[in-house]
Amino acid sequence: MKFTKDHEWVSLDGDIATVGISKHAADALGDVVFVEVPEVGKTVSKGDSFAVVESVKAASDVYAPVSGEVIEANDALSTAPETVNSGAETDGWFARIKVSDAAQLDDLMDQAAYDAFLATL
Amino acid sequence: MTDQTLKTTPLNAAHRALGARMVGFGGYDMPVQYEGVLAEHRWTREHAGLFDVSHMGQCKITGADAVAQFERFVPGDYEILKAGKQKYSLLLNADGGIIDDLMAGRPDHDGLFVVVNAGNKDEDFAFWNANLEGDARLTVLDRALIAIQGPEAAEVMKAHEPVLAEMGFMDCARLMLFGADCYVSRSGYTGEDGYEISVPADQAERIWNTILEDARVKPIGLGARDSLRLEAGLPLHGHDIDPTTSPVEGALTFALSKSRKERADFAGADRILKELSDGPARVRVGLIVKEGAPAREGAEIADADGNVIGKVTSGGPSPTLGKNIAMGFVPPAFAALGTALKVIVRGKTAAAEVVAMPFVAQRYYRKPKTV
Secondary structure, X not given: OEEOOOOEEEEEEOOEEEEEEOHHHHHHHOOEEXXXXXXXXXXEOOOOXXXXXXXXXXXXXXXXXXXXXXXXXXXXXXXXXXXXXXXXXXXXXXXXEEEOOHHHHHHOEOXXXXXXXXXXX | OOOOOOEOOOOHHHHHHOOOEEEEEOOEEEEEEOOOHHHHHXXXXXXXXXXXXXXXXXXXXXXXXXXXXXXXXXXXXXXXXXXXXXXXXXXEOOOOOEEEEEEEEOOOOOOEEEEEOHHHHHHHHHHHHHHOOOOOEEEEEOXXXXXXXXXXXXXXXXXXXXXXXXXXXXXXXXXXXXXXXXXEEOOOOXXXXXXXXXXXXXHHHHHHHHHHOOOOEEEOOHHHHHHHHHHOOOOOEOOOEOOOOOOOOOOOHHHOOHHHHHHOOOOOHHHHHHHHHHOOOOEEEEEEEOOOOOOOOOOEEEOOOOOEEXXXXXXXXXXXXXXEEEEEEEOHHHOOOOOEEEEEEOOEEEEEEXXXXXXXXXXXXXXXXXX
């Protein structure tokens, strides 16, 4: 699992990347009450806002950690957005993206680097 | 670490000791949540929530001319307000726009005790200093303000001081409480029964911790305070009402006293009386958003055909109702209950409907009438 400085995570299986927000981000947001996942078939570019997560207080953009085509969205979040709080880095995934180039993940942080990054915040 | 640019309330250390998540709010370092907004919201609706609202402004306006001078800028009738009562009102500019909304009462026989919003207090105090005439004098009070809100608030406070249970909604008093000189009113801004207690700053932490010893009480952050007041249909100054909004537009005509309307002797009376007779250009309404994301401040409101007719001024999920609710302004032709409207959130249009406020029934304690 790799992480961005914007607190998204990405887990690569072949050329399919599953993406979500980190446990740290979910904890910081507090109670998640709404998630807007991307539409299947949409092409996203790394760094684009591709989903929105809302807590009671505010809406926050989620940025695509990789470029590619959205091939699956976690529609279960529409009826159970709290899954993002209970399983941010497991069942609370947002979308699966067919990545155009796996080398995109090279500049993302691994768990140890992300933990070190969090310690600086 | 405390942000050096933010002011702190006398309860700052207490919040940190409780593990609160702190944010900058109205220039103050304030707790946004302790255990979580939803849990705190529900706790307040079911038990009793304790809030630090010390960032709000507290003052007294005293002198023989105090009430008459205060009335020049508010549309409420304070001359006839009895000792021991308080009233919600609006500080108006010459155009009838709302500079601030406030609570003013007579807890003792020494003029008016006034509580104003944190973000406006410097402006309000400067306004009164510049405009009060005769011997009316403003004294800014450097005190803490603690609110306890919820259906168990009265029972909790009764255990500390039985006389508090005798108070009705909007009663106020100056009394010794927890061994300190306090101003208490039975009021708040959550729609629940409860009290606001002004305490000396150096006693605040002791009193806060004493109230929290009761298992029915939990500390509540500003996050839940906002969702509670939204459910109660109460406007937030700077968001739902501002210096361009009149009391008629803001659906706050209850704050216009009959006698004052007849005398037309308050700031902005021309505009306000004209709007009362001819109707305002826009009016604050409550909306249920029937699908999709919450419509928050700034989201556009459209009619059934998709023509943009107004904007949301505050909105979010209602933990009590399990629906997304919002307040916003629309032309009066679209303000009737049941009117089908739309809201536009991030480019997506969702169905909405005009509904009555409060969204969640208020539970203020009104004393039974005695003969």
